[in-house]
Amino acid sequence: MHYDPAKRDHGLPHDPFKSCVIPRPIGWISTRGADGIDNLAPYSQFQNLTFDPPMVLFSANQTTDGRRKDSVVNAETTGQFVWNMATFALRDAVNRSAAEVPADVDEFALAGVTKAPSVKVVPPRVAESPIQFECEYLQTVRLPGGGTMGTVDVVFGRVVMVHIADDALTDDGRVDVLKIRPIARLGYYDYTAIDSTFQMVIPDANGALLRGLEGRAD
Secondary structure (H helix, E strand, O other): OOOOOOOOOOOOOOOOHHHOOOOEEOEEEEEEOOOOOEEEEEEOOEEEEEEOOEEEEEEEEOOOOOOOOHHHHHHHHHOEEEEEOOEHHHHHHHHHOOOOOOOOOOHHHHHOOOEEOOOOOOOOEEOOOOEEEEEEEEEEEEEOOOOOOOOEEEEEEEEEEEEEOHHHEOOOOOEOHHHHOEEEEOOOOOEEEOOOOOOOOOOOOOHHHHHHHHOOOO
């Protein structure tokens, strides 16, 4: 089958677009507003951009009544945000923090998670999350949409501090993905958790390329 996304003439009971680009890492973003209220919300359009220096982005659509998301406003106002890894063990907290609530609601309390002080930025980290990135805000690219929620703010940040829990590492110093079980967004109401991995090494690649792919320190 095929369809024109502008016409949405797919003939299906649900729009399949979000189920075609999967899985998507979750940007569980914490910020602090100018009023001192902490915000925590998950975004299913999140990604790292580069590694030297490390940079990330998250994309936030508008609220159902057409307002910009608090995470975007706070990041722009204060110049800082934190990414917290969403895991299977934290899935219920992540889901609770997705509720559309007023800006004066502290979603850390709503989600039932603990605030951990950051080192280089003001917004707190989710203490229960095994990995967090403290980020300095770089810029926002605002893309127009076809409807109230379609307009999107793409927020870019530079990672200035990385936190990894000691028990999230293997004995040889790798992130233990199968232990921490990160979750990712699919389509509809569906998510997935990482339960298995496999390796592929580029054949006949030079040493520098392989070291870069592996993240070798030497």
